[in-house]
Amino acid sequence: xxxxxxxxxxxxxxxGSLRLSCAASGFTFSSHGMHWVRQAPxxxxxxxxxxxxxxxxxxxxDSVKGRFxxxxxxxxxxxFLQMNSLRPEDTAVYYCAKDRVSMGFGELDxxxxxxxxxxxx
Amino acid sequence: xxxxTQSPSSLSASVGDRVTITCRASxxxxxxxxxxxxxxxxxxxxxxxxxSSLQSGVPSRFSGSASGTDFTLTISSLQPEDFATYYCxxxxxxxxxxxxxxxxxxx
Numbered sequence: 001x002x003x004x005x006x007x008x009x010x011x012x013x014x015x016g017s018l019r020l021s022c023a024a025s026g027f028t029f030s031s032h033g034m035h036w037v038r039q040a041p042x043x044x045x046x047x048x049x050x051x052x053x054x055x056x057x058x059x060x061x062d063s064v065k066g067r068f069x070x071x072x073x074x075x076x077x078x079x080f081l082q083m084n085s086l087r088p089e090d091t092a093v094y095y096c097a098k099d100r101v102s103m104g105f106g107e108l109d110x111x112x113x114x115x116x117x118x119x120x121x
Numbered sequence: 122x123x124x125x126t127q128s129p130s131s132l133s134a135s136v137g138d139r140v141t142i143t144c145r146a147s148x149x150x151x152x153x154x155x156x157x158x159x160x161x162x163x164x165x166x167x168x169x170x171x172x173s174s175l176q177s178g179v180p181s182r183f184s185g186s187a188s189g190t191d192f193t194l195t196i197s198s199l200q201p202e203d204f205a206t207y208y209c210x211x212x213x214x215x216x217x218x219x220x221x222x223x224x225x226x227x228x
Contacts, residue, residue, distance in 0.1 A: 035217075045157075045165065045208050047217040059215035062122065095164055107155040107212055109176065111164035 002026040002110040004096050009115035012086055016119070020081040022096030022112055029077035033099035035108055036070060036081045038092035038117075048094070049081060053103055064090075086119045093117075123147050123211050127220025133228040138199045142223045144209035146190040153213035156185055156194045159222075160205045168207075169194065199225070 008020040022034070036048040049070040050059045058070055069082040079096055093114040100109035124147035134140050144154065152172040157165040167176045169185035172192055182197045196203055204227055209220040 044222045045159075045210075045219045047210070047219060050215065050217075061216045100167070100170060105212070107167060107170040107210070108157075108165075109167045109170075111166075114164055 002098070004098065004110060004112035006094065006096055006112045006115035009094065009117045011118045011120060013121055014086060014088060014119055016086050017082070017084045018086065018117060020083065020094055020096075020115060020117070022079045022081075024077045024079070024096075024098070027098065027110075028102070030074040031102045033105065034070075034072060034079040035097045035099070036079075037095045037097055037108070037111075038090075039095070039114075040089075040092045043092075046092075051079065053099075083117070086117075088119050091117060091119045122216050123150060123214065123218050125209055125211055125218050125220040127209055127223055129223060130221060131224040131226060133226045134199050135228045136199055136201055138228075140196040140199050140203075140225060142194045142207055142209075142225075144192045144194075144220045146192070146211055146213075149190055150211045150213035152187055153211060154185075154187065154192045155210045155212060156183075157208045157210065158203075158205045159208065165208065196225075 003025045005023045033052050035050045051070045067085045072079045095114045097108035097111040100106040126145045154172045156169040159165040172187040173185045184195045186193045206222050206224045
């Protein structure tokens with residue numbers, strides 16, 4: 001069965017950095033695009049970033065452009081989110097999720113359990 | 122970015138009721154819209170993709186439809202396990218955008 005397990009969250013001061021990881025299993029990781037989605041406490045969902053299965057395309061929401069970088073290691077079935085210059089408004093549960101469509105663009109059909117990132121002095 | 126306006130933000134309903142939730146896109150998105158259900162403390166789950174295709178394993182009481190830039194999620198007969206928050210997501214163009222969410226509560 002598909003499993004996505006996030007790690008690397010925690011408390012960081014404003015201006016600091018954090019690297020999230022998402023280890024995948026149960027599907028052909030190298031054939032699926034991967035996403036990060038976040039949810040601030042008590043708020044709705046916000047799509048954050050996407051990386052295509054072959055790393056040919058990466059996209060970001062405007063509020064994280066230039067600060068966050070998505071990457072992946074297909075040999076380790078892992079996707080990463082490097083977060084720099086963190087702000088209090090980046091505080092959220094961060095979910096990784098996979099594209100439903102193999103080698104294409106599609107919805108998010110499986111999600112990890114989420115990892116909390118808190119940006120606070 | 123495309124704006125997704127979801128309504129209502131919350132609703133109260135009884136078991137057995139028919140429930141309708143709507144999302145309106147700020148521009149055309151073809152049928153590139155998905156619906157998700159999220160329960161407290163859990164990750165979202167995919168219900169509907171491509172506006173009206175039922176995800177495998179999702180009960181048939183859930184359905185989706187589209188008319189231009191208006192999209193509807195319908196629960197034909199609300200069950201106790203359906204009390205949750207529902208979100209639409211446009212996956213037509215990046216950045217993808219979610220609706221604000223609809224919380225379905227017990228009347």
